[in-house]
Amino acid sequence: xxxxxxxxxxxxxxxxxxxxxxxxxxxxxxxxxxxxxxxxxxxxxxxxxxxxxxxxxxxxxxxxxxxxxxxxxxx
Amino acid sequence: xxxxxxxxxxxxxxxxxxxxxxxxxxxxxxxxxxxxxxxxxxxxxxxxxxxxxxxxxxxxxxxxxxxxxxxxxxxxxxxxxxxxxxxxxxxxxxxxxxxxxxxxxxxxxxxxxxxxxxxxxxxxxxxxxxxxxxxxxxxxxxxxxxxxxxxxxxxxxxxxxxxxxxx
Numbered sequence: 001x002x003x004x005x006x007x008x009x010x011x012x013x014x015x016x017x018x019x020x021x022x023x024x025x026x027x028x029x030x031x032x033x034x035x036x037x038x039x040x041x042x043x044x045x046x047x048x049x050x051x052x053x054x055x056x057x058x059x060x061x062x063x064x065x066x067x068x069x070x071x072x073x074x075x
Numbered sequence: 076x077x078x079x080x081x082x083x084x085x086x087x088x089x090x091x092x093x094x095x096x097x098x099x100x101x102x103x104x105x106x107x108x109x110x111x112x113x114x115x116x117x118x119x120x121x122x123x124x125x126x127x128x129x130x131x132x133x134x135x136x137x138x139x140x141x142x143x144x145x146x147x148x149x150x151x152x153x154x155x156x157x158x159x160x161x162x163x164x165x166x167x168x169x170x171x172x173x174x175x176x177x178x179x180x181x182x183x184x185x186x187x188x189x190x191x192x193x194x195x196x197x198x199x200x201x202x203x204x205x206x207x208x209x210x211x212x213x214x215x216x217x218x219x220x221x222x223x224x225x226x227x228x229x230x231x232x233x234x235x236x237x238x239x240x241x242x
Contacts, residue, residue, distance in 0.1 A: 012182040014109040018192055021112035039182075052113045075114075 002034035002070060003027050009038045009066060016042045017049055020071070024055070027073045032058065035069040042067055081235065087116040088238040091229065092125035097135035097174055097186065098145075100128055103242045104189035110238075111196035118236070119193070120229040122203035125242075126210070128190070129202050129217045135186055136171045147173060194220060201228060 006023045008016035016037045027033050035046070043060065046069045050057035054075035061068050088110045092103045103125070107117045121129050139145050140161040146153035147170075160166060178185065184192075193200070200221045207214070207223065214223060222228075233239045 010182045012184075014105050014112075015182070015184050018108055018112050049113060 003031035005034045005036070007036050008042075009036055011037065012039050013041050013045065017045055020046070020049070020069075024071070024073055029073055031073050033071045033073065035071065037067045037069070038065060040067075042069070046071070083235055083237055084116060085237050086114055087118075087236040088240070089118045089120065089229070089233050089236045091239075091241045092119055092121045092128060093123050093242065095124045095127045095135070097137040097171060099242070100135060100186045101189075103128075103240075104186060104193060106240070106242075107198045108189055108192045108196060111193065111198050115238075116199075116236075117193075117196075118199040118201065118229075118232050120201045120203065120224075120232075122206050126202055126206045126212065128186070129200060129221055130212070131216060131218055133187060133190075136167055137174050138167045139170050140167070148177075190218075194218070199232075201232075 004023055004027050006019055008019055011019070016035065016039055020033065020035050023033055023035075035042075043062075046060065047057055049055075050071060056072040056074050058070040058072050059068075060070070088106075090103045090107055094100070103119060107119055111117045127133065137145075138161065139147075139156040140158060142161075143155065146155050148154075156166070156170070161170075175185075177183075201224045202212075202214075202217055202221050204223050204225050206212070
């Protein structure tokens, strides 16, 4: 169970990233943020976001057009 | 002056914003907010037609006139508006409402929303003094928290920034 869940479904670039950045502030260090999105561009973008910020993209998956990302706050 | 103060910050970006139509307002605000979210120090320099993007009251419009690349989705195809039609009074307004509807429907942020997020993310915004004089804009018409400066102010910042874009 993630420490926080962000529902970014229906939002387009760059809103899922911007909202995730905000939500991460409320996650304790080492904690996790789960993001749900429908923007197909989010797949590449959350990988890039994690690489650049140093946060860990623990897993990402897709089911029925909804993308799920789990990011561990490590930065 | 110490060497350190002239060093390039690897996590920094500047954008020169020169266009202020509804469509062209997107790239600078999308990139600045995203870069800030990714931990970069971001500076935006608003000059010429980009300057009105700092006005408290934005009145953004888009025109299909002379824009051969503007192809609006319509009934499964894409429609280009002939210049002769685009020049008719009222067509700009129609194109603007169409674009705003599309933006809303597709979950794309509005420009006022993105600008607000940029302010929140502490993106440094500089309004061009010369443009303000030229087009007669007042500092009090602009959103609070912005700086006013000229080319040298921008260049000083650009010499220390890793990424410098002109939009």
